[in-house]
Amino acid sequence: MTRPIDITLHQGPLPPAARWLVAGAGAVVRFEGVVRPTEHGRPLAALHYEAYEPMTTQQLHGLARSIVAEHSLLGVRVAHSIGDVAVGEVSFRLDVAAAHRVEALSAMAAFIDRLKQQVPLWKVPRFADEPAGLEAQT
Amino acid sequence: MTRPIDITLHQGPLPPAARWLVAGAGAVVRFEGVVRPTEHGRPLAALHYEAYEPMTTQQLHGLARSIVAEHSLLGVRVAHSIGDVAVGEVSFRLDVAAAHRVEALSAMAAFIDRLKQQVPLWKVPRFADEPAGLEAQT
Amino acid sequence: MNLTVKVFGPQARLVGREEVALTLDEPATCRDVRRALAATEPALASSLDASRFAVNHEYVKDDHRVAADDEVALIGMISGG
Amino acid sequence: MNLTVKVFGPQARLVGREEVALTLDEPATCRDVRRALAATEPALASSLDASRFAVNHEYVKDDHRVAADDEVALIGMISGG
Numbered sequence: 347m348t349r350p351i352d353i354t355l356h357q358g359p360l361p362p363a364a365r366w367l368v369a370g371a372g373a374v375v376r377f378e379g380v381v382r383p384t385e386h387g388r389p390l391a392a393l394h395y396e397a398y399e400p401m402t403t404q405q406l407h408g409l410a411r412s413i414v415a416e417h418s419l420l421g422v423r424v425a426h427s428i429g430d431v432a433v434g435e436v437s438f439r440l441d442v443a444a445a446h447r448v449e450a451l452s453a454m455a456a457f458i459d460r461l462k463q464q465v466p467l468w469k470v471p472r473f474a475d476e477p478a479g480l481e482a483q484t
Numbered sequence: 485m486t487r488p489i490d491i492t493l494h495q496g497p498l499p500p501a502a503r504w505l506v507a508g509a510g511a512v513v514r515f516e517g518v519v520r521p522t523e524h525g526r527p528l529a530a531l532h533y534e535a536y537e538p539m540t541t542q543q544l545h546g547l548a549r550s551i552v553a554e555h556s557l558l559g560v561r562v563a564h565s566i567g568d569v570a571v572g573e574v575s576f577r578l579d580v581a582a583a584h585r586v587e588a589l590s591a592m593a594a595f596i597d598r599l600k601q602q603v604p605l606w607k608v609p610r611f612a613d614e615p616a617g618l619e620a621q622t
Numbered sequence: 623m624n625l626t627v628k629v630f631g632p633q634a635r636l637v638g639r640e641e642v643a644l645t646l647d648e649p650a651t652c653r654d655v656r657r658a659l660a661a662t663e664p665a666l667a668s669s670l671d672a673s674r675f676a677v678n679h680e681y682v683k684d685d686h687r688v689a690a691d692d693e694v695a696l697i698g699m700i701s702g703g
Numbered sequence: 704m705n706l707t708v709k710v711f712g713p714q715a716r717l718v719g720r721e722e723v724a725l726t727l728d729e730p731a732t733c734r735d736v737r738r739a740l741a742a743t744e745p746a747l748a749s750s751l752d753a754s755r756f757a758v759n760h761e762y763v764k765d766d767h768r769v770a771a772d773d774e775v776a777l778i779g780m781i782s783g784g
Contacts, residue, residue, distance in 0.1 A: 363503075365500045365516070365574075367572065367574075369572075370520065371518055372517065372518055373515065373516070373518070374518060375515050375592075376513065376516075377511065377513050377585065377588075378503070378514075379510065379511060379784050380509055380510055380511070382509075382510040382583065396715075398711060398760075398778070401757055401760040426783060434505065434507075436503075436505075445520065447515065447596055450515075451589065451592060454513075455589050458585055458784050461784050462784055463781075466778050467781055467783030467784075468712020468713065468780065469712065469782050470712055470713060470716060533702075536628070536697070539679040539695070564702060564703075576702065576703050585784075599702050599703050600700070600701060600703055601700075602681075602700075603700065604676070604700055605701070605702030605703075606631020606700055606701060606702075607631065607701050607702075608632060608635060
């Protein structure tokens, strides 16, 4: 049986995605990470995301394969922004499909925990009260 | 601050829903329950869902209010099918918005656990190899 | 006292209908309803202990008194989601 | 041996550029790279211990030997999602 894994790095905010259905799945769970209006209480304009390709995509693939195997998933789909993502926009989306909800929810928590530990992705705040700095050159 | 709660019972399978964004949310999580192809190994045609209105909607509202308070959510949106939902179609959708992912994911697990314990919703299998029975009259 | 109890989902299939008519001595509580259902509808035996009653759309305990004009519902074998 | 180390995100902002040039005695391991970075870039002091190295796009341990033509990257202060 095919266990679809789909990894995308997308320049700028993630556009809305269609429903993702996987044959045999009873539970499809989607996580969307949205840029919040403040960081440590200071108003944000945007977050600037960086990746280190091809390592970032390779690590995301490896993580997805591990999580699929450990949680008996039917599929995983990941999209992450690079570049600027303004407040209120979506920078990260994770879709998980499983036969039952328990695996889907535990897989989602595990994926995000390990993403934050091991996948080369960085964010740099662009505060609302500062001009574009070094980020503008990168 | 408004904590939006939206409860819908929908006749038949749930149509695709647009992205749901809530001001200030950093994590928006969507769960979709899909009718699986078999039940106890026997091929299904559909599940037939029943509610007991207005109690079902009242219980869903009460559960949503509790979960919002216990997990500091920014909003909850619930849609559940009544009537027939064919294999592969969506019968249940739960959207949860929170500042951070930990609350959103724990709220989602808690909501579904308690939904299954306390909300008057029933399902009756329609197997692929049997004619429509009593269900057709209800 | 004559009382009808609404039943739903798999329990409605087990008893073959969506309401069960009972005759109870007064005063009656949901505990009496439970006993009368067990006696009248043996098909509910395996699921009745794990079922609750709602009276007028609110969950109640088994010592809740019921009146003939109450809307009584058996809430059992639920499985939303 | 001359080696450049790629740095990213907040660490690139801390050092003011995206690559740090180092001169190392041979043979050199990532442990030597870490020491040289600490000496060259004091701004990395607070985050260097919690950072890892990737050589040619694979995570490596600190005893990994590096060569002048390796692509060495400091992977620290990551925060995807």
